[in-house]
Amino acid sequence: MDSNEGGAPTGSQDAMPVLSSPIMQRFSFENGHHAQRMAAVCPSVSSKGFMTNFATPVYIALLAVMLVLPSPAADWISKVHEFPLIKQMNGSSNDYFTNSRESMMCFPHPESPRLSSYASDHLQLCSGNGHYEIASHQERTTPDAGACHCYGCFSGKHCEHLNSDCDLNIFHGDPTLFEEYWLTQPDAPTIIPSWQGLSYFAHRHNSYLFVDSFLEQTIRQLHGMIGNAVTEGRFLVLGVGSTQLYQAALYALTSPDSPTPTSVVSAIPHYSSFEGVTRFLDSRRFKWIGDAEKFRDSGTSEPYIELVTSPNNPCGSMNKAVVNGNGSVINDLAYYWPHYTPITAPADYPIMLWTLSKITGHAGTRLGWAIVEDEKIATKMAFFVQMNTLGVSQDAQARGVTLLRSITSSYNTRPERQPFFHLSQAVLEDRWARMSQALQNSSRFVLPEFEPASCSFFGRAFQPNPPFMWLKCKVDEDCAQLLKDHKIISRGGRAFGVSTQYVRVSMLDRRPLFDLLLSRLAALH
Numbered sequence: 001m002d003s004n005e006g007g008a009p010t011g012s013q014d015a016m017p018v019l020s021s022p023i024m025q026r027f028s029f030e031n032g033h034h035a036q037r038m039a040a041v042c043p044s045v046s047s048k049g050f051m052t053n054f055a056t057p058v059y060i061a062l063l064a065v066m067l068v069l070p071s072p073a074a075d076w077i078s079k080v081h082e083f084p085l086i087k088q089m090n091g092s093s094n095d096y097f098t099n100s101r102e103s104m105m106c107f108p109h110p111e112s113p114r115l116s117s118y119a120s121d122h123l124q125l126c127s128g129n130g131h132y133e134i135a136s137h138q139e140r141t142t143p144d145a146g147a148c149h150c151y152g153c154f155s156g157k158h159c160e161h162l163n164s165d166c167d168l169n170i171f172h173g174d175p176t177l178f179e180e181y182w183l184t185q186p187d188a189p190t191i192i193p194s195w196q197g198l199s200y201f202a203h204r205h206n207s208y209l210f211v212d213s214f215l216e217q218t219i220r221q222l223h224g225m226i227g228n229a230v231t232e233g234r235f236l237v238l239g240v241g242s243t244q245l246y247q248a249a250l251y252a253l254t255s256p257d258s259p260t261p262t263s264v265v266s267a268i269p270h271y272s273s274f275e276g277v278t279r280f281l282d283s284r285r286f287k288w289i290g291d292a293e294k295f296r297d298s299g300t301s302e303p304y305i306e307l308v309t310s311p312n313n314p315c316g317s318m319n320k321a322v323v324n325g326n327g328s329v330i331n332d333l334a335y336y337w338p339h340y341t342p343i344t345a346p347a348d349y350p351i352m353l354w355t356l357s358k359i360t361g362h363a364g365t366r367l368g369w370a371i372v373e374d375e376k377i378a379t380k381m382a383f384f385v386q387m388n389t390l391g392v393s394q395d396a397q398a399r400g401v402t403l404l405r406s407i408t409s410s411y412n413t414r415p416e417r418q419p420f421f422h423l424s425q426a427v428l429e430d431r432w433a434r435m436s437q438a439l440q441n442s443s444r445f446v447l448p449e450f451e452p453a454s455c456s457f458f459g460r461a462f463q464p465n466p467p468f469m470w471l472k473c474k475v476d477e478d479c480a481q482l483l484k485d486h487k488i489i490s491r492g493g494r495a496f497g498v499s500t501q502y503v504r505v506s507m508l509d510r511r512p513l514f515d516l517l518l519s520r521l522a523a524l525h
């Protein structure tokens with residue numbers, strides 16, 4: 001199976017003690033858009049050292065709460081208690097766009113006092129084309145303490161050489177674009193104390209032992225701020241990425257007793273990895289069928305599960321279910337965030353999958369969540385996660401809390417900071433504009449077109465900037481092969497259930513690699 005974005009699905013675990021099914025908790029959340037006008041977009045902020053910034057009052061408060069929370073496991077298994085309401089955030093109109101677009105595009109720069117020391121190292125020592133890595137923070141004594149690890153296509157002690165003959169690999173949708181933002185957030189890193197996270201169980205759990213209640217609260221708060229999902233009265237299930245939650249949903253929606261496996265369908269072009277995962281599982285409960293429209297047109301009344309990815313991977317369209325029968329639908333909303341697409345209404349579906357990977361770019365953290373309407377389905381999904389990986393890494397959850405809170409607070413308590421979605425949207429918009437301009441008169445490719453829509457979060461209309469550009473070759477040829485001949489390794493149409501005349505190109509790579517992609521595609525006239 002070579003169709004996964006990031007690797008093979010999680011394997012099964014050795015037998016471990018199994019807890020009783022988790023008790024899921026209804027939760028009220030008052031949606032509220034919140035944004036405050038920033039006084040300046042790229043202000044000067046005095047540069048404190050990494051460790052100084054780490055010891056923020058917020059973090060101390062978190063530690064204090066964690067230390068005083070009593071948590072005998074049995075208490076918590078049986079405890080059903082109302083989660084505290086998150087106060088509606090003060091809604092002020094969102095007028096960041098009174099700032100010029102150029103000033104929004106404020107990238108890390110060696111002179112910027114907002115850069116972490118690591119970021120400065122990357123830029124100064126590795127020419128912005130690699131990571132500077134040292135054995136430990138304490139050893140940061142001389143500039144020679146570490147070494148540059150160059151991004152693909154770059155080499156040299158300072159990553160100063162571009163190997164113009166290299167293969168540029170954009171086969172995966174690796175969201176490294178966001179690295180630039182995080183390099184400007186010196187106090188965002190999560191350092192997890194060695195004494196924390198030893199237990200299987202979350203330190204601050206509520207009804208479900210493996211789930212950090214701060215994380216749950218933070219996730220709901222983020223959706224409320226963006227207005228992209230209904231969370232009130234819904235259940236939250238955490239997974240090792242949304243890839244695991246997709247499997248959990250398949251498990252929860254099917255029965256071992258059904259006479260035939262349930263058909264899994266998705267309109268083409270469909271997200272490639274979920275086909276790969278479904279086939280790999282080779283289950284007697286369900287089987288991959290493919291094109292949902294064909295399935296609908298066959299007039300069959302068989303039970304089915306339809307997977308709807310919206311915005312769609314690979315083509316960016318805002319998909320809806322096409323079968324409209326009595327089956328179940330899994331809505332994968334990995335890209336329904338304002339940096340990729342206008343938020344037109346809160347998504348309101350029975351099973352919605354989300355992932356940290358595509359919000360903040362932290363795909364390596366492997367953290368996803370499902371927002372689920374039906375308690376029984378949510379409980380079964382959580383049971384799958386429990387049986388499959390005995391919960392989700394506490395380190396990943398701690399990181400999730402820090403990262404997501406850093407994003408919400410970029411709109412809240414730290415108005416001097418660049419707010420995350422605004423900066424990321426501007427960067428993606430700029431990439432789409434440059435790529436579209438470079439290819440608009442291409443004799444080789446047909447480009448996708450999108451209509452602008454009004455975004456409730458930004459308070460203005462804009463065109464979607466999807467994570468991938470879905471290209472069609474004008475001549476009926478193998479488009480991925482054409483790109484390969486020009487040293488671009490991309491994912492061809494077959495992986496998405498369509499012809500080889502289509503190819504998917506990632507817009508999410510690091511800046512120097514995106515620029516290289518742009519120049520190679522533009523040269524293909």
Ligand SMILES: Cc1ncc(COP(=O)(O)O)c(C=O)c1O
Pocket residue numbers: 005173240241242243244271309313332334335354355356357363366367368
């Ligand atoms: C539409 C979609 N869903 C899910 C995923 C996988 O997410 P995760 O990293 O949380 O497993 C991806 C990754 O590319 C994706 O494009």
